[in-house]
Amino acid sequence: MLRTTILLAGLLALTGGFAPASAASKAKPPATAPAHHVHVIVIDQMQYGPMPTDVRAGDIIEWTNKDILEHSATARDGHFDVDLKPGTSGRITATAGTLVFFCKFHPTMTGTLVVK
Amino acid sequence: MNKPLLALALAFGIASVANVQAKTPAVASPAPAINDAQIAHIAYTAGVIDVTAAKQALQKSHNKAVRAFAEEMQRDHTAVNDQALALVKKLGVTPQDNPTSQSLASGAADEQKKLAALSGSAYDKAYVANEIAYHKTVNGALSGTLIPSAQNAELKSLLETGLKLFQSHQAHAEHLALSLK
Numbered sequence: 703m704l705r706t707t708i709l710l711a712g713l714l715a716l717t718g719g720f721a722p723a724s725a726a727s728k729a730k731p732p733a734t735a736p737a738h739h740v741h742v743i744v745i746d747q748m749q750y751g752p753m754p755t756d757v758r759a760g761d762i763i764e765w766t767n768k769d770i771l772e773h774s775a776t777a778r779d780g781h782f783d784v785d786l787k788p789g790t791s792g793r794i795t796a797t798a799g800t801l802v803f804f805c806k807f808h809p810t811m812t813g814t815l816v817v818k
Numbered sequence: 819m820n821k822p823l824l825a826l827a828l829a830f831g832i833a834s835v836a837n838v839q840a841k842t843p844a845v846a847s848p849a850p851a852i853n854d855a856q857i858a859h860i861a862y863t864a865g866v867i868d869v870t871a872a873k874q875a876l877q878k879s880h881n882k883a884v885r886a887f888a889e890e891m892q893r894d895h896t897a898v899n900d901q902a903l904a905l906v907k908k909l910g911v912t913p914q915d916n917p918t919s920q921s922l923a924s925g926a927a928d929e930q931k932k933l934a935a936l937s938g939s940a941y942d943k944a945y946v947a948n949e950i951a952y953h954k955t956v957n958g959a960l961s962g963t964l965i966p967s968a969q970n971a972e973l974k975s976l977l978e979t980g981l982k983l984f985q986s987h988q989a990h991a992e993h994l995a996l997s998l999k
Contacts, residue, residue, distance in 0.1 A: 747982040770979060771897050788897075807890055810989045 740764055740793075743813070745773050745786065750813040757817045759798040766791045773811065778802040852967050855914035858906050861964065861977060863919040864956050865895040865902070867926040868949075874930060875945050884942045887994050891949070891987065898980050905972055939998065946995045953988035957981060 740762040741754035746769055757763065765775045767786035775784040775792065783806070784792035796817040805811035852860075868891050875888035906913055929948060936944050960981045968974040 747979060748986045749982075770901050771894055771983065807893065808986055808990070810986050810993070 738762060738795075741796075742766055743775075743815075745769055745811075748808060748811060750775075750811060753813060753815050757796055757815060759796055759817055761796045761817070762793050763796050763801075763815065764791055764793045772807060774806045775803050775813075776806045778804065852916075852918075852963065853914070854968060854970050854973055855911050856916045856918070857964050857968055857977070858902060858911060858973065859913035859915055859919050860922070860959075861980065862899055862902050862913055863922050865899040867922060868895045868952065869899075870926065871930065871933075871945070871949070871952075874933060878933075878937065878941050879945065881939075881942050881998075883994055883997060884946065887946070887949075887990060890990065894983055894987070898976075898983065901976060905976055909970060909972070911970075943995070943998050946991055946998060949991040950988060950995060953984050953991060957984050957988060960984070 738760050739758075741757050742764045743753065743766070744751035745765060745767045748769065748771075750765075754763070765773075765784060765786055767773050767788055767790055770788050772788060773786045775782070775786065775794075777783065779802070781797075781801075782794045782803075784794060786792050796815075798817050801815040801817060803813050803815075872888040872892040872895070876885060876892070879885050879888065933941060933944055933948070960977055965974060965977045965981065968977055
């Protein structure tokens with residue numbers, strides 16, 4: 703009887719001990735969730751660098767300004783307007799469609815990106 | 819070609835000839851090639867001139883596109899000149915005044931007087947036309963004389979960045995001129 707009680711108490715303690723860990727594991731995102739990639743567009747010498755391919759909705763698009771001048775990534779349709787001081791970066795979360803953008807300070811700088 | 823641009827073209831033409839002579843060993847006493855201190859002075863002066871022209875445009879023009887262009891010129895040329903000042907300070911170089919810089923400055927003052935006498939769309943068209951001509955000449959001087967003559971790698975690199983920038987300005991001005999017709 704005593705042995706059974708000890709075993710039961712031990713079992714309960716173990717169960718109790720594991721319970722928080724089990725709850726914590728439930729808080730993690732499921733392993734099957736799609737990863738959101740970060741696509742970087744480098745600005746240098748008054749130009750947007752190569753446009754990333756295979757961009758999906760929910761991915762991050764990041765512009766990095768390596769120029770000595772301030773630039774921007776401004777959507778033609780007004781959906782985003784990212785100011786980029788020299789040496790800084792800015793991000794948006796991509797939405798499906800064709801993103802047409804330009805630099806509001808240098809209108810000859812333009813870029814087009816397809817998001818699936 | 820107007821007077822200041824002619825002066826600039828002549829000055830750079832002479833500088834180019836001087837460079838060719840300096841590279842020819844057979845010449846006994848070659849004319850001195852343009853040095854980095856003079857190049858820095860010319861590049862800085864060219865920037866100041868365009869900032870001054872932009873400030874005048876912002877006082878005189880009521881055209882939204884012309885004002886946006888002038889703001890771009892003021893912002894970009896100020897930024898490049900700030901970089902140039904930081905570079906010469908770092909290199910311990912004192913920009914050296916020279917006949918080309920002097921011609922540029924006096925020619926620009928004359929041009930500013932001419933533009934001051936105009937108003938409305940006549941001013942807008944004249945300002946933009948001058949910006950096209952000015953950038954064409956400066957870009958030609960950068961690629962033909964200043965960049966090849968620059969000895970310091972960092973100065974050369976800054977001039978190359980400046981050339982890309984000013985080519986973009988020229989394209990913007992040309993596009994703007996079409997919309998003013």
